[in-house]
Amino acid sequence: MDQRAIGMFDSGVGGMTVFKELMSSLPNEDIIYIGDTASFPYGGKSKETIIELSKKQIQNLINKNVKMIVIACGTATSQALKEMKHLFSIPIIGIIEPTAIYLKKENIKNIGIIATAGTIRSRGWEEEIRRKIENSHIQSRACPLLAPMAEEGWIDNEIAKLVIHEYVKDLKDIDALVLGCTHYPLFQRLIKQELSEKVKIINTGKMVSNEVKEYLKKNHLENEKAHQPNYKIYLTDTECNFIQVASRLVQDKTIIKNIEKI
Amino acid sequence: MDQRAIGMFDSGVGGMTVFKELMSSLPNEDIIYIGDTASFPYGGKSKETIIELSKKQIQNLINKNVKMIVIACGTATSQALKEMKHLFSIPIIGIIEPTAIYLKKENIKNIGIIATAGTIRSRGWEEEIRRKIENSHIQSRACPLLAPMAEEGWIDNEIAKLVIHEYVKDLKDIDALVLGCTHYPLFQRLIKQELSEKVKIINTGKMVSNEVKEYLKKNHLENEKAHQPNYKIYLTDTECNFIQVASRLVQDKTIIKNIEKI
Numbered sequence: 001m002d003q004r005a006i007g008m009f010d011s012g013v014g015g016m017t018v019f020k021e022l023m024s025s026l027p028n029e030d031i032i033y034i035g036d037t038a039s040f041p042y043g044g045k046s047k048e049t050i051i052e053l054s055k056k057q058i059q060n061l062i063n064k065n066v067k068m069i070v071i072a073c074g075t076a077t078s079q080a081l082k083e084m085k086h087l088f089s090i091p092i093i094g095i096i097e098p099t100a101i102y103l104k105k106e107n108i109k110n111i112g113i114i115a116t117a118g119t120i121r122s123r124g125w126e127e128e129i130r131r132k133i134e135n136s137h138i139q140s141r142a143c144p145l146l147a148p149m150a151e152e153g154w155i156d157n158e159i160a161k162l163v164i165h166e167y168v169k170d171l172k173d174i175d176a177l178v179l180g181c182t183h184y185p186l187f188q189r190l191i192k193q194e195l196s197e198k199v200k201i202i203n204t205g206k207m208v209s210n211e212v213k214e215y216l217k218k219n220h221l222e223n224e225k226a227h228q229p230n231y232k233i234y235l236t237d238t239e240c241n242f243i244q245v246a247s248r249l250v251q252d253k254t255i256i257k258n259i260e261k262i
Numbered sequence: 263m264d265q266r267a268i269g270m271f272d273s274g275v276g277g278m279t280v281f282k283e284l285m286s287s288l289p290n291e292d293i294i295y296i297g298d299t300a301s302f303p304y305g306g307k308s309k310e311t312i313i314e315l316s317k318k319q320i321q322n323l324i325n326k327n328v329k330m331i332v333i334a335c336g337t338a339t340s341q342a343l344k345e346m347k348h349l350f351s352i353p354i355i356g357i358i359e360p361t362a363i364y365l366k367k368e369n370i371k372n373i374g375i376i377a378t379a380g381t382i383r384s385r386g387w388e389e390e391i392r393r394k395i396e397n398s399h400i401q402s403r404a405c406p407l408l409a410p411m412a413e414e415g416w417i418d419n420e421i422a423k424l425v426i427h428e429y430v431k432d433l434k435d436i437d438a439l440v441l442g443c444t445h446y447p448l449f450q451r452l453i454k455q456e457l458s459e460k461v462k463i464i465n466t467g468k469m470v471s472n473e474v475k476e477y478l479k480k481n482h483l484e485n486e487k488a489h490q491p492n493y494k495i496y497l498t499d500t501e502c503n504f505i506q507v508a509s510r511l512v513q514d515k516t517i518i519k520n521i522e523k524i
């Protein structure tokens with residue numbers, strides 16, 4: 001009933017894994033992605049700076065006439081989502097809440113979280129999960145090597161195995177492991193090998209796309225017009241290896257076309 | 263004869279290894295360091311953006327009344343040094359030229375360069391060395407995992423060994439290997455193990471401090487007043503793990519005090 005695109009932004013290329021999940025679960029929706037590559041990464045920046053950057057990208061997306069916005073960036077979600085919801089009337093979904101809702105629904109209380117150092121330091125995941133789930137027991141681990149390893153394409157070699165072992169070996173008695181960085185679904189297979197069978201591995205991109213789908217349905221905002229969907233990617237700085245890394249992340253080169261500087 | 267401080271800036275914490283070299287070879291000089299942590303890393307940014315950022319930090323240093331400036335950042339050196347020299351009359355030394363001068367003086371022609379992906383992509387090292395040394399044969403290798411590994415403190419474990427092996431194994435018949443990123447001196451020992459005895463490993467921080475020393479001497483700009491030198495660190499964004507990482511890089515916590523937001 002609403003043919004406008006879904007808007008999304010990330011500090012860089014990582015959110016492309018969320019893009020891929022949205023594409024596959026909502027094949028009729030147009031999507032506009034902004035990668036704020038000029039300011040990448042948000043990780044080391046202050047709350048104040050991240051709020052300013054998020055405001056700018058949300059305004060950019062609103063100017064492109066989107067119907068809702070996904071903040072496909074852990075840092076921006078944990079530092080700026082609340083403020084953005086206050087500032088803008090357009091529906092905004094972050095990357096953290098959908099996973100927390102799922103964990104609550106499944107009654108999972110022993111939870112591991114792996115993410116970049118910046119995201120772990122911000123405690124965004126931890127606080128959101130604690131807010132939603134009483135008596136939850138959370139173990140967090142910063143994994144600064146995983147994102148560059150994904151960008152290098154080392155997702156299945158001896159080094160990747162050792163690094164992942166090093167990162168998850170101290171997570172004890174968890175029932176679910178949240179992949180708190182959008183790069184990490186690439187390592188899902190290796191991570192699974194390191195953990196006991198019963199541990200659920202949570203791909204946050206999938207959680208987000210489920211949430212978006214549900215939201216559009218409930219509010220009658222789906223695009224019901226049969227058409228080949230339009231995908232458009234804007235970057236704030238084009239001199240970066242976005243295409244190369246995005247191809248690795250989504251493992252499908254055909255998605256990554258139609259890139260423009262904003 | 264000139265008691266003003268030496269100014270230096272980097273996009274983040276990496277330049278602290280250069281800071282350390284300056285301290286040890288010029289024990290009488292005051293040093294002011296700016297870490298442009300709000301814009302870290304410069305790696306993925308366009309030339310235009312890096313020129314703007316460099317201009318701002320050089321102006322900040324000039325306002326602090328420094329006598330000369332070291333750009334302790336590979337990306338800023340390769341993208342903006344020439345423009346900064348045009349724009350400002352204060353002496354400015356980058357991180358690349360001192361090494362190229364040394365290689366020329368030693369008549370080394372088969373040269374390996376390892377650096378971050380952004381630095382390698384910018385071709386700054388390669389072009390400067392080619393300009394200085396005729397018939398040089400250069401092999402470059404981007405090593406995106408080394409900087410985060412240094413920040414993680416994994417400088418001597420099995421993973422570090424494997425990663426370094428992977429990065430240097432294809433560099434054949436080189437006589438010198440340039441550590442083109444300020445984080446890499448931490449891996450000097452492991453890198454040495456991977457290479458033949460005769461390969462010189464070039465710590466660019468050392469090259470820079472030699473060049474600064476020579477420049478000050480030649481121009482009678484040394485601080486000859488006997489005193490306990492003042493070291494001051496400014497960050498453009500203080501909410502980052504600068505102190506933790508800097509301690510690892512310089513392996514001396516006492517250096518990292520007196521930090522302020524600029």
